[in-house]
Amino acid sequence: MAAKYQRLADLLTRDIQAGAFQPGERLPGEIDLARRFDVSRGTIRQALSSLQDAGLIETWTGAGSFVCYNGARLEDELGWSRALARHGVALEPRILRFERLDDSALAETLALPSPAFLALDRVRSTDDGKPISLELSRLPWREDYAAVLEHGLVEGSLRRTLEMLEIRAVGGTEAADLVRLSASEAMELQQTEGEPFLGTTRIVHDASGAIIEHVRSRLHPSHFTLQLSFGESQK
Numbered sequence: 468m469a470a471k472y473q474r475l476a477d478l479l480t481r482d483i484q485a486g487a488f489q490p491g492e493r494l495p496g497e498i499d500l501a502r503r504f505d506v507s508r509g510t511i512r513q514a515l516s517s518l519q520d521a522g523l524i525e526t527w528t529g530a531g532s533f534v535c536y537n538g539a540r541l542e543d544e545l546g547w548s549r550a551l552a553r554h555g556v557a558l559e560p561r562i563l564r565f566e567r568l569d570d571s572a573l574a575e576t577l578a579l580p581s582p583a584f585l586a587l588d589r590v591r592s593t594d595d596g597k598p599i600s601l602e603l604s605r606l607p608w609r610e611d612y613a614a615v616l617e618h619g620l621v622e623g624s625l626r627r628t629l630e631m632l633e634i635r636a637v638g639g640t641e642a643a644d645l646v647r648l649s650a651s652e653a654m655e656l657q658q659t660e661g662e663p664f665l666g667t668t669r670i671v672h673d674a675s676g677a678i679i680e681h682v683r684s685r686l687h688p689s690h691f692t693l694q695l696s697f698g699e700s701q702k
Contacts, residue, residue: 472513564588583608599687639671
């Protein structure tokens with residue numbers, strides 16, 4: 468009997484040859500594939516390696532996308548406030564919403580069993596008071612978040628609050644596109660409705676694959692860009 472990874476590679480090969488994935492289309496991530504086929508991520512990696520050897524897929528070492536502020540890469544793992552501070556930039560955050568809410572549509576999109584989320588909406592402004600980013604964070608509700616709502620964020624930071632709760636992100640996905648501001652977004656960003664902005668949607672997960680945060684951002688294109696890296700890093 469063929470090894471488990473080879474059987475999985477055969478299944479994926481049939482999917483590719485049947486047109487389930489278009490040329491240039493990105494395959495689901497390791498975690499998604501592991502869930503779908505109920506196998507370990509190690510088995511997934513072996514299967515993908517087999518597909519690569521067969522010339523059916525290409526992989527890029529260290530591929531990733533990074534949001535840049537005025538040309539400087541922001542290290543998402545630090546949290547934006549700390550990442551910007553490293554570059555001498557101090558953006559003033561203002562909390563627009565901080566509460567528990569139900570969002571059935573988002574829960575369905577993320578395949579979550581409960582519609583309850585911790586909602587944190589923030590707008591960040593430069594030192595002259597001009598808003599340049601709007602972030603709408605939704606964290607699948609945990610009982611620990613009741614105390615967070617009562618006592619507030621640790622040092623005003625969501626990242627530090629999650630660290631205190633021992634909730635650790637290990638990875639995720641991010642998509643970016645050009646969006647036109649809605650009336651409510653334009654009002655918070657002091658822009659005209661329909662103004663084009665960089666829009667990003669980020670989904671962050673922990674080591675088990677559970678979703679920690681879903682965040683939609685609207686970023687001023689005069690300050691923010693999206694940088695893509697691929698291949699091996701330069702020595």
